[in-house]
Amino acid sequence: MNDAWRALEAHYHESSGAHLRDLFAVDPGRAARYRIEGAGWLLDYSKHRINQETLSYLLALARSSGLEERRENMFKGEKINSTEGRAALHIALRAPRSSVIQVDGTDVVPSVHRVLERMAELARAIREERWLGFSGRPIRNIVNIGIGGSDLGPVMAYEALRHYSDRRLTFRFVSNVDYTDFAEAVRGLRPDETLFIVASKTFTTLETMTNAHSARDWLAGSAGSDSKAVARHFVALSTNADAVNAFGIPTDQMYEFWDWVGGRYSMDSAIGLSTMIAIGPQCYSEMLGGFHAMDEHFRNAPLDKNMPVIMGLLNVWYADFFGSETVAILPYAQYLKRFPAYLQQLTMESNGKHVTLSGQPVDYPTGPIFWGEPGTNGQHSFYQLIHQGTQLIPCDFIAFGHSLNPDTRGHHTFLIANAIAQAEALAFGRPLQKVIDEGTSAGLAPHRVLEGNRPSSLLLCERLSPAALGSLVALYEHSVFTQAAVWDINPFDQWGVELGKQLAKRVAEEIVSTDKILQHDSSTNAAIEWYRAHHR
Ligand code: F6P
Numbered sequence: 001m002n003d004a005w006r007a008l009e010a011h012y013h014e015s016s017g018a019h020l021r022d023l024f025a026v027d028p029g030r031a032a033r034y035r036i037e038g039a040g041w042l043l044d045y046s047k048h049r050i051n052q053e054t055l056s057y058l059l060a061l062a063r064s065s066g067l068e069e070r071r072e073n074m075f076k077g078e079k080i081n082s083t084e085g086r087a088a089l090h091i092a093l094r095a096p097r098s099s100v101i102q103v104d105g106t107d108v109v110p111s112v113h114r115v116l117e118r119m120a121e122l123a124r125a126i127r128e129e130r131w132l133g134f135s136g137r138p139i140r141n142i143v144n145i146g147i148g149g150s151d152l153g154p155v156m157a158y159e160a161l162r163h164y165s166d167r168r169l170t171f172r173f174v175s176n177v178d179y180t181d182f183a184e185a186v187r188g189l190r191p192d193e194t195l196f197i198v199a200s201k202t203f204t205t206l207e208t209m210t211n212a213h214s215a216r217d218w219l220a221g222s223a224g225s226d227s228k229a230v231a232r233h234f235v236a237l238s239t240n241a242d243a244v245n246a247f248g249i250p251t252d253q254m255y256e257f258w259d260w261v262g263g264r265y266s267m268d269s270a271i272g273l274s275t276m277i278a279i280g281p282q283c284y285s286e287m288l289g290g291f292h293a294m295d296e297h298f299r300n301a302p303l304d305k306n307m308p309v310i311m312g313l314l315n316v317w318y319a320d321f322f323g324s325e326t327v328a329i330l331p332y333a334q335y336l337k338r339f340p341a342y343l344q345q346l347t348m349e350s351n352g353k354h355v356t357l358s359g360q361p362v363d364y365p366t367g368p369i370f371w372g373e374p375g376t377n378g379q380h381s382f383y384q385l386i387h388q389g390t391q392l393i394p395c396d397f398i399a400f401g402h403s404l405n406p407d408t409r410g411h412h413t414f415l416i417a418n419a420i421a422q423a424e425a426l427a428f429g430r431p432l433q434k435v436i437d438e439g440t441s442a443g444l445a446p447h448r449v450l451e452g453n454r455p456s457s458l459l460l461c462e463r464l465s466p467a468a469l470g471s472l473v474a475l476y477e478h479s480v481f482t483q484a485a486v487w488d489i490n491p492f493d494q495w496g497v498e499l500g501k502q503l504a505k506r507v508a509e510e511i512v513s514t515d516k517i518l519q520h521d522s523s524t525n526a527a528i529e530w531y532r533a534h535h536r
Contacts (some may be wrong), residue, residue: 001363004064012321019453020047020427036307039293039471043307043377045457047427048394049322050316058313059303065185067309067485074481075299081262081492082357089493090265090477093257094291094470103260111258119255120281123236126195127166127280127484134222134229135192141170143185144214144274146199146206150237151175153267154199156342157275158198160288160335160469163404165278173274174215177207183216191222191233197269198236201263203243206501212247235272262492265477268470279499283466290470298478308475311457312482314394316456319368324392329372331398332419335464337501339373339398343476350480350491357488366487372396376418387426387450395456397423398472418456426454511535521534 024030024046034046039101041340050058067536069138073080076085086231092101092108100107129138144154155173158165167173172185186194196215200208216230223229236244236254239261244254250472267275276284298308318324329340351367372378375397386393399419403412429452434443459475461468484491507528510516514532 002064002324004057004061004258008054008061008317009321011053011057011183015051016049016322017047018051018200020049020455021429021452023049023051024428035411036301036305036310037038037474038297038301038305039305039460040461040468041294041471041475042239043311044084044340044351045314047423048317048455048457049453050314050317054317055304060315061486062303062318062482064307064312065488066485067303067482068438071481071487072297075101075295076149076159077101077108081490083493083495084149084259086492088262088265089258090268091292091295093261093266093268094288094295094474096292103217103258108258114469115255115257115270116285119270120284121256121257122273123277123281123284126169126277131195132232133192133194134232136228137190138191139195140168140193141172141189142197142274142277143172143174143189143215144197144199145174145211146237146271148196148349149263150199150201150208150271152264152338152342152345154274156279156338157263157272157287157469158268159241159280159338160464161275161466162335163464164280164466165281165527169278171274171278174211175207175338177210179214182218186215186218188350191219193310194233196234196245196248196373197274198234198238198247199273200237201239201257201261201271202239203236203238206504209247217249224297235273239428243441246302263494264306264349265340265492267473279466287466288472290467291474292470292474293467294471294474296477308478309477309482311396313486314455314457314480314487315368315479315483318374318392319365319395322392323365324368324394325365326369326371326391326393328378328386328393328395329370329398330375330378330395330419330422331372332375332415333398333464334374335399335404337374338371338471341372346473347480349497351484351487351489351496351519352496353484353487353489353491355489357490362487362489366489375422376415379418379422379473380452383422386454387429393453395423395426395454396459398459400461400463400468404464406485423456423458425450426441426452426456428452429454519520 036043048345074088075091077089079085079087080090087103092112095109096103097113099109101109126139131139133139151173158171174182174185198212219230219233231250234249236249238244239257239259243349261269266513268288303309329343331339347370348367352364355361373456397419399416429450432449440448480491510528511531518528
């Protein structure tokens with residue numbers, strides 16, 4: 001805890017009692033003051049429990065944590081993922097061809113564009129019906145098999161950009177090792193019209209490899225044992241060429257990426273192949289343009305006019321000073337229905353860390369829990385708690401000026417009116433006197449009071465285009481980075497997921513080999529025995 005932190009803490013104790021009603025009342029220019037535009041997005045953060053002093057303390061904290069230097073190190077390809085000895089260079093995935101970004105003395109930009117070109121060739125071949133299945137019929141169904149970053153990005157992007165997709169093609173996504181996921185995904189599909197994309201950075205992930213083998217069996221059931229015929233129905237997205245070959249996918253059907261791309265930062269690497277097939281190479285390149293525009297904004301805008309920096313610092317403000325444990329992501333766009341799920345991995349796998357970069361235990365809360373649902377559905381479910389519950393839950397409202405499906409009954413206006421109204425209700429509430437003036441009985445009045453002072457950001461954009469999606473994702477990536485810098489943690493590793501994987505492997509072996517003596521705790525032993533007895 002440094003001086004900047006202590007100064008912010010003192011400021012919190014002095015200022016945190018202020019109500020948003022008063023902050024707005026004394027400052028008519030508040031909305032204009034707390035507003036940033038960049039990369040096609042407008043951020044209104046005036047409904048946050050801050051004033052000019054708060055901002056200067058937060059920015060001082062960011063500077064004292066070396067945010068600017070850390071950011072430069074990321075853009076320069078330094079090995080900032082120190083616990084894995086790797087760079088974290090997702091920004092290179094969307095860098096223009098003319099850029100030079102070096103890792104270990106080698107410019108990685110040409111390789112990025114080479115893979116993009118190969119992806120575009122495949123996307124065009126499928127969309128123009130030139131990629132044929134084993135019976136000579138064109139591919140109509142694309143099934144992405146992957147999990148975590150190899151699934152959440154592709155499925156989120158497909159749903160988000162569905163409006164731009166080739167509607168002759170069917171897209172399905174298989175992630176869970178529960179066979180049901182696979183069985184339901186291929187239900188009704190013709191094997192000879194189906195292409196499986198096996199997406200796995202490591203090509204060793206249990207869920208993905210199990211599903212990939214089931215896919216091969218499913219195909220072989222129709223195509224027979226001719227491995228060449230089967231191979232035509234598989235492509236791989238990976239960093240592990242040997243494992244891809246061993247699986248039987250020819251090298252020219254592997255689309256590579258690199259160890260400097262983290263799984264949850266990979267939706268715009270080769271992992272985005274399903275997205276590119278869906279929306280076509282041109283729209284895909286517009287999406288990359290949106291990512292890049294936000295990268296430039298993050299790198300160059302002054303900290304006090306920098307959207308990801310301000311959003312990240314606000315998360316720190318609530319998590320560490322107000323004790324908020326969660327952040328709600330509320331897109332008022334049905335196409336963004338998987339965006340909260342996508343952000344859960346991006347934010348929580350990145351910043352759910354308990355030690356600093358040098359391995360010391362942190363003595364302050366790190367990554368909050370991210371969750372959410374599209375509006376207006378959430379309003380009829382959990383918003384009650386956000387308005388009147390005992391927890392302080394900062395909310396991100398995301399809304400667009402235009403619908404992609406224009407209607408004659410004003411759906412879009414109702415949709416956006418709700419987003420705006422919810423932010424207003426959260427901030428200003430309904431005080432007791434107003435409730436009484438409205439004629440509510442004394443007994444009922446307290447139940448109808450909304451205390452307000454509940455913070456939210458409003459993120460606005462013209463329309464949900466590929467570029468808008470790219471810049472939105474990059475906005476959150478860099479906000480996560482900003483938080484990690486302040487917390488002095490590594491947002492690019494995920495050691496916490498390893499133990500569960502190892503234990504699951506051991507338990508699976510023990511279940512199968514019933515003669516193995518169980519040496520876990522009594523509860524784990526009992527669960528294994530229960531399953532052995534029931535799964536016969
Ligand atoms: O288990 C966590 C994780 O390693 C994620 O970080 C990653 O996105 C996911 O598994 C899938 O990994 P892979 O792409 O190597 O199959």
